[in-house]
Amino acid sequence: MTLEQHISSLAKSAVKDLYDVEATDAQIQLQKTRPEFEGNITLVVFPFVKLARKAPAQVAAEIGEELMKSELVAKYNAVQGFLNLSISDAFWVEQLRAIDADEHYGRFERPSEKALPFKEGEGVGSPLMMVEYSSPNTNKPLHLGHVRNNLLGYSIAKIQEANGWKVVKTNIVNDRGIHICKSMLAWLKFGNGETPESSGKKGDHLIGDYYVRFDKEYKAQIAELTAKGMDEETAKREAPLMLEAQEMLRKWEANDPEVRALWAKMNEWVYAGFDETYKRMGVSFDKIYYESNTYLEGKSEVEKGLASGAFYRREDGSVWADLTKDGLDEKLLLRSDGTSVYMTQDIGTAKLRFQDYPIDKMVYVVGNEQEYHFKVLSILLDRLGFPFGKELVHFSYGMVELPNGKMKSREGTVVDADDLMDKMVSDAREISKDKVNTLQGITEAEADEIARKVGLGALKYFILKVDPRKNMLFNPAESIDFNGNTGPFIQYTYARIQSVLRKSVSPKDGLSSVSDSGLSAEGGLDAKELALIQRLCEYPAAVRTAGDEFSPAVLCNYAYALACDFNSFYHDLSILNEPDEQKKTLRLLLSANVAKILKSAFGLLGIEMPERM
RNA sequence: GGUCCGGUAGCUCAGCUGGAUAGAGCAACAGCCUUCUAAGCUGUGGGUCUCGGGUUCGAAUCCCGACCGGAUCACCA
Numbered sequence: 001m002t003l004e005q006h007i008s009s010l011a012k013s014a015v016k017d018l019y020d021v022e023a024t025d026a027q028i029q030l031q032k033t034r035p036e037f038e039g040n041i042t043l044v045v046f047p048f049v050k051l052a053r054k055a056p057a058q059v060a061a062e063i064g065e066e067l068m069k070s071e072l073v074a075k076y077n078a079v080q081g082f083l084n085l086s087i088s089d090a091f092w093v094e095q096l097r098a099i100d101a102d103e104h105y106g107r108f109e110r111p112s113e114k115a116l117p118f119k120e121g122e123g124v125g126s127p128l129m130m131v132e133y134s135s136p137n138t139n140k141p142l143h144l145g146h147v148r149n150n151l152l153g154y155s156i157a158k159i160q161e162a163n164g165w166k167v168v169k170t171n172i173v174n175d176r177g178i179h180i181c182k183s184m185l186a187w188l189k190f191g192n193g194e195t196p197e198s199s200g201k202k203g204d205h206l207i208g209d210y211y212v213r214f215d216k217e218y219k220a221q222i223a224e225l226t227a228k229g230m231d232e233e234t235a236k237r238e239a240p241l242m243l244e245a246q247e248m249l250r251k252w253e254a255n256d257p258e259v260r261a262l263w264a265k266m267n268e269w270v271y272a273g274f275d276e277t278y279k280r281m282g283v284s285f286d287k288i289y290y291e292s293n294t295y296l297e298g299k300s301e302v303e304k305g306l307a308s309g310a311f312y313r314r315e316d317g318s319v320w321a322d323l324t325k326d327g328l329d330e331k332l333l334l335r336s337d338g339t340s341v342y343m344t345q346d347i348g349t350a351k352l353r354f355q356d357y358p359i360d361k362m363v364y365v366v367g368n369e370q371e372y373h374f375k376v377l378s379i380l381l382d383r384l385g386f387p388f389g390k391e392l393v394h395f396s397y398g399m400v401e402l403p404n405g406k407m408k409s410r411e412g413t414v415v416d417a418d419d420l421m422d423k424m425v426s427d428a429r430e431i432s433k434d435k436v437n438t439l440q441g442i443t444e445a446e447a448d449e450i451a452r453k454v455g456l457g458a459l460k461y462f463i464l465k466v467d468p469r470k471n472m473l474f475n476p477a478e479s480i481d482f483n484g485n486t487g488p489f490i491q492y493t494y495a496r497i498q499s500v501l502r503k504s505v506s507p508k509d510g511l512s513s514v515s516d517s518g519l520s521a522e523g524g525l526d527a528k529e530l531a532l533i534q535r536l537c538e539y540p541a542a543v544r545t546a547g548d549e550f551s552p553a554v555l556c557n558y559a560y561a562l563a564c565d566f567n568s569f570y571h572d573l574s575i576l577n578e579p580d581e582q583k584k585t586l587r588l589l590l591s592a593n594v595a596k597i598l599k600s601a602f603g604l605l606g607i608e609m610p611e612r613m
Numbered sequence: 614g615g616u617c618c619g620g621u622a623g624c625u626c627a628g629c630u631g632g633a634u635a636g637a638g639c640a641a642c643a644g645c646c647u648u649c650u651a652a653g654c655u656g657u658g659g660g661u662c663u664c665g666g667g668u669u670c671g672a673a674u675c676c677c678g679a680c681c682g683g684a685u686c687a688c689c690a
Contacts, residue, residue, distance in 0.1 A: 034633065044632060046670065056670085081670085082633060137690070174690070318688060327616085328686085335688045342690050371617065372685055398618085399684080406683095431652070438650045454652085466626065469618075471683070473625070482652055484638040485626085492652050500649050557627065560637085567653060576649045591649095613652075 003041060003087065003095075003537065004030050006072055011043055014066035019052050032534075038077055039084030040534055046081045056081035089525045092533045093586070099536055099593055106539045106600055108164045126166040128358055131157045133365035134171045134283070138270045139179040140208035142277050144400050144415040144474060145367070145407055148463050151606060152397055153365040154283040155464060155552040158604045163547035168357055171285045172349050175267055176292045181248040183207045184262055185241065186214035196269050202276065202418065203269025211409070217241055253339060277417055282456070282606055287356070289349055295340045298348025301384055302333045302340075310383045321380060331376050346377050347384070354388055362388060363550075368396040368469070395550050398471035400463075415476055424480065425455035431482055438499075438612065453608045454488050460607050461487030465556035485560050487607055490598060493563040495613045497595040500575055504588055528569040532590055535565050539597050543604070552605050559601040566594045 008028045015023045027047040033039040045060045052059045060078035067073045067085065075086035099105050133153020136142060142150075157167045187194070187210045196203045218241045225235035236242070251259040278284065302319055305311045311321045311333060319334040333344055353359065364374060374394035381389030399406060407414045429451035432439060439447060462480045466472040482488040525533075542558035545551070575591060578584040599609045 029632080031632080037633080042633090046632075049670075080633070177690075179690075316688090332688055337688085339688085341688075367684095368618070369684055370690085373690085396618090401683090428652095435650080435652075438652095462625095470626090471619075475625085478624090478639090481625095481639065484652095486638080486652085488652055489638095492650080496650055496653085503649065553627085557637095560627095564637090570649080571654045574649070612650080 002541075003091070007041060007043065007067075007085065010067055010070050010072070011063065014063050015048055018062055018066060019048065021048075021051055023048070033084045037079060037082075037084050038075070038086060040087045040530070041085050043083040043085065044081060045083055049081065089530070092525060092530055095537055096533050096586075096590060096593065099597075100589055106543045106597065107162045108540075108544070126164050127360040128168065129160050129165040129361045129363060130168045130170055130353060130357060130359045131160070131363045131365060132170045132172060133157075134278075134285070135174065135366070136171075136274060137174045137177075137179055138207070138267050139183045139211045140409050141202070141204040141273060142417040143407060143409070144417065144420060147281065147417050147420070147459075148397065148400050148472075149365060149367070150278070150281055150283045151460055151463050152395075152468055152552065154606045155604060156363070156365065156395065156550055158606065159543065159546045159550075159552065159555070162543050162604055165361075168286045168359075169284065170287045170289065170353070172289045172291060172294070172346075174291050174345075176252065176263075176295065178245060178249050179211070180263065180266070181245045181252065182214040182218075183211040184259075184266055185245050185248055186210040186217065187266065188262070190217075196272070202273040203271070204273030204277070205416075205418075206273075207266055207270050208409075214241065214245075249339065250337070280421055280456075281417070282608070289352065291345050291349070294348040294352055295345040296348065297351055298344040298346070299334065299340050301347050301351060302344055305333075305380075305384050321376075321383070323376065323379060326379050328372075328376060328379070331380075333380075343373070343377065343380070346373075347380060350377075350381055350388070350392075351386065354386065359388065361391065361393065363393045363395050365395045365397065368398055370394075371396055395468075397468040398466075401471055401473050403473070403475050403477075415474065420459065421456065424459045425452050427479055428452075428455035428458065428482065428488070432613070435613070442612075450610045450613050453610045454482070454491060454613060457487035457491050457602075457607045458482055459487075460605065461490070461556060464552040464605055465560075467553050468551055487602075488613075490559050490563045490602065491607075491609055492613055493566055494595050494598045494602075494609045495611060496570065497566070497591045497598075498611045500591055501588070501595070504576055526573060528565075528572055529587070529590060532562075532565050532569050532594065535562050536593055536597060539601070542601075546604070555601050555604055559598055559605075562594060562598060562601075566591070 007030060008025070011028050012023045015021055029044040029047065031042050031044065033042045043060075043063065045056060045063060048063070049056050049059055052062070054062075057078050057080055060081060060083040064076035064078055064083050064085070067083075068076065072088055072091055073085050074088040077084050131153060133156075134146065134150050136146060153169070157169045161167050187207075190213055191210065194206065196206055199206060201209070218239055221239040221241055222232065222235045225239060226232055230238070248259055252263060302311065305321075306313060306319055311319055313319050314336075316336040317338070318332060318336040321331045321333055323329060323331055331343065332341060334340060350362070353362070366374065371394065374392070374396075378389050378392050378394075381392070383389070401407075402413065402415070404413070429448065432447060432451055432454070439450070442450075458480050463472070465485070480486075539558065539562075542554055546554040569590075573587065575584065575587045578587060602609055
């Protein structure tokens with residue numbers, strides 16, 4: 001039972017005894033005592049003031065007196081309508097012992113309340129959540145916007161696992177369409193047979209360069225045409241390069257062997273590049289879908305919908321869904337030339353996924369610019385008779401903005417993912433050179449590995465600590481900090497603890513004897529020790545909230561608070577030099593569990609911990 | 614124009630299911646390493662929580678209305 005549950009039940013009986021009223025859960029308002037007052041947990045007594053017909057401070061004092069009958073409450077003080085309770089040291093020590101004994105502290109066996117029912121006949125097991133994230137286009141390398149997507153997706157998957165879900169991480173690769181044709185065409189025209197091997201470029205960057213090249217040449221053609229007096233709209237439509245790209249797309253759909261071969265070759269280059277970036281970022285997938293394999297399924301679903309009357313065909317042959325009854329517009333599903341659009345493919349992908357897995361909840365990690373798309377997709381799937389349509393979750397996150405606005409691939413105003421990771425790691429390496437005292441005696445390779453973890457830790461934390469729903473700003477001119485509320489700060493706290501544990505004579509013996517002999521609260525807990533234990537107790541709630549709200553930021557905030565508490569404790573109190581053996585072992589045990597939970601929380605964020613730094 | 618999201622310190626962000634004097638980090642300034650890692654700790658300055666109403670014991674938080682910023686409403690993805 002948590003402290004809140006204990007106090008809540010005690011408070012209810014106190015109110016019953018004193019005022020003969022059954023208090024509701026909503027009336028029991030508990031909060032952590034603010035640091036400027038004495039106490040650990042505070043009961044807000046305003047809800048009882050009216051029925052007691054007494055002044056708030058008096059009500060608080062009366063309830064406080066009543067609660068003192070429990071061994072749990074050691075002291076109380078009443079300030080206006082706030083009853084501040086000091087919980088007995090014995091309780092806290094017992095909590096620490098329990099946390100230490102629990103290897104999976106902060107993980108839940110059962111799904112959260114939001115879980116859908118188990119599949120019939122499946123018996124025991126966790127409900128299954130599929131999380132789609134990343135979903136790149138194959139015509140350009142990953143940039144900072146994708147980084148946010150990937151980090152959020154991966155972390156959300158880990159967090160939901162901790163909350164009792166079985167999670168399947170998935171990626172839908174947008175490997176076909178006009179965008180890739182543009183790169184292919186530019187490569188054919190201007191590439192002179194360049195390959196990743198011949199140029200030494202990563203495949204995704206090479207393809208991206210030709211995508212940019214296409215746009216440059218295309219714009220030149222438009223300029224040429226408008227100079228001859230053509231209006232801009234027509235020029236955009238009639239430019240030879242655009243016509244060629246569209247022709248190439250039609251050939252692709254018609255399975256033209258040459259186009260298909262080129263497409264396959266260039267996509268391979270891109271995948272090799274993506275794999276490298278994913279690996280470095282530390283994200284992975286359990287199942288990858290390709291649009292080229294799902295769009296036909298989508299088309300056939302649309303045809304079925306057409307037959308059943310869910311959709312309709314216009315005179316020009318295009319197929320539409322009328323969503324005006326749902327308060328939306330009409331939505332195109334198939335172009336007049338019969339080719340499919342994004343929505344068509346998403347319908348097919350959804351169908352295949354639900355065929356492949358017993359999915360209880362489908363989550364799409366996709367930017368908030370696509371909210372309309374997912375609203376429509378949900379309705380369309382429902383209309384096609386898929387029961388999961390209404391249940392899909394669009395985890396809509398905010399954009400990463402640069403000081404001068406949004407990133408635009410074609411305009412070259414992007415922060416490249418590979419470059420950014422390089423920069424972070426080399427910055428970390430540079431900073432570590434000043435730490436000759438703590439990092440002496442390690443090899444170059446070890447130093448590189450630490451810099452890799454720290455640099456990526458700084459980047460990941462920087463991105464994940466922001467509320468995912470909000471847009472965030474990244475200023476390339478200012479490098480990401482390694483001090484203050486940052487990933488490295490928390491990694492540093494962890495490394496410090498590891499250092500202490502390494503230096504304790506025989507930490508294992510020391511710690512196990514604590515568990516055996518029984519850690520006691522004799523001599524009393526120091527305020528810093530108590531605060532740290534109380535913080536450790538909050539971890540499961542943080543994991544739960546992060547899961548319910550789909551917010552890694554909650555765990556960042558928690559880990560930061562825990563690290564702050566530890567650093568304060570570490571500064572004020574000695575661990576290894578503490579003469580009192582009882583206190584020393586308690587502090588060692590406490591430190592070890594802080595490290596355990598910091599590592600656990602960072603694990604849920606996808607951030608690695610260095611053992612020293 | 615319709616819909617959705619946001620506006621908190623110079624900057625980047627917490628806090629938002631209503632609770633005590635609104636918090637961090639960065640930047641600025643001042644201290645702390647013969648002591649377990651100074652990527653740390655302590656302190657100072659910095660606020661009309663965009664504005665105006667309302668709800669109540671109590672509003673940054675909830676409601677209404679303005680203003681400002683962003684997204685979206687494609688035979689793009």
